Amino acid sequence: MLRASRRAAASVAIALVLVTTALAPGRAQRPTALSAAEPARVAVIGADYAFVQLRTTLDAGPTLFAFENRGAKRHEMSIVLLRPDVAVESLLTGDRPSVSSRAVSDSIIGLLLARPGERSGGQLYVNLVVGRTYVVICTLRDTPDAHQHADLGMVGSFRVR
Numbered sequence: 001m002l003r004a005s006r007r008a009a010a011s012v013a014i015a016l017v018l019v020t021t022a023l024a025p026g027r028a029q030r031p032t033a034l035s036a037a038e039p040a041r042v043a044v045i046g047a048d049y050a051f052v053q054l055r056t057t058l059d060a061g062p063t064l065f066a067f068e069n070r071g072a073k074r075h076e077m078s079i080v081l082l083r084p085d086v087a088v089e090s091l092l093t094g095d096r097p098s099v100s101s102r103a104v105s106d107s108i109i110g111l112l113l114a115r116p117g118e119r120s121g122g123q124l125y126v127n128l129v130v131g132r133t134y135v136v137i138c139t140l141r142d143t144p145d146a147h148q149h150a151d152l153g154m155v156g157s158f159r160v161r
């Protein structure tokens, strides 16, 4: 009787090993599938008051944006998909229309915020579309009456190839 229950216990143990082994290949393959779709990574750096060395061209496809604030003020990195019929030059200087308006952008992609000297806690995933231009902008103000940081130089763009 005791022997029989031991044998049963052993069978269960063997069965568990078989199940674990059967699951293992699936587990091993999943990271491979993920790494095949690994997004490109782009680190954007903000300062008072500019995006530092923002790349002017990026490759199409899944891209993960990170934002680091090296300034002494709070900054954001907001990304919008520019309408094809809007010239990016019209947004970089002077009387700029609202970049997030439908007249200017096809969609608001999202934004990351960071306090002085910090990185944003999250990242922004964007599937960049070939041939399109994206605008990167900070619309924060140091005080309610102050100019937007974009007016002080915190606006840029990149084209996707």
Ligand SMILES: [Cu+2]
Pocket (backbone or CB within 6 Å): 074, 075, 076, 138, 139, 140, 149, 150, 154
């Ligand atoms: Cu800013």
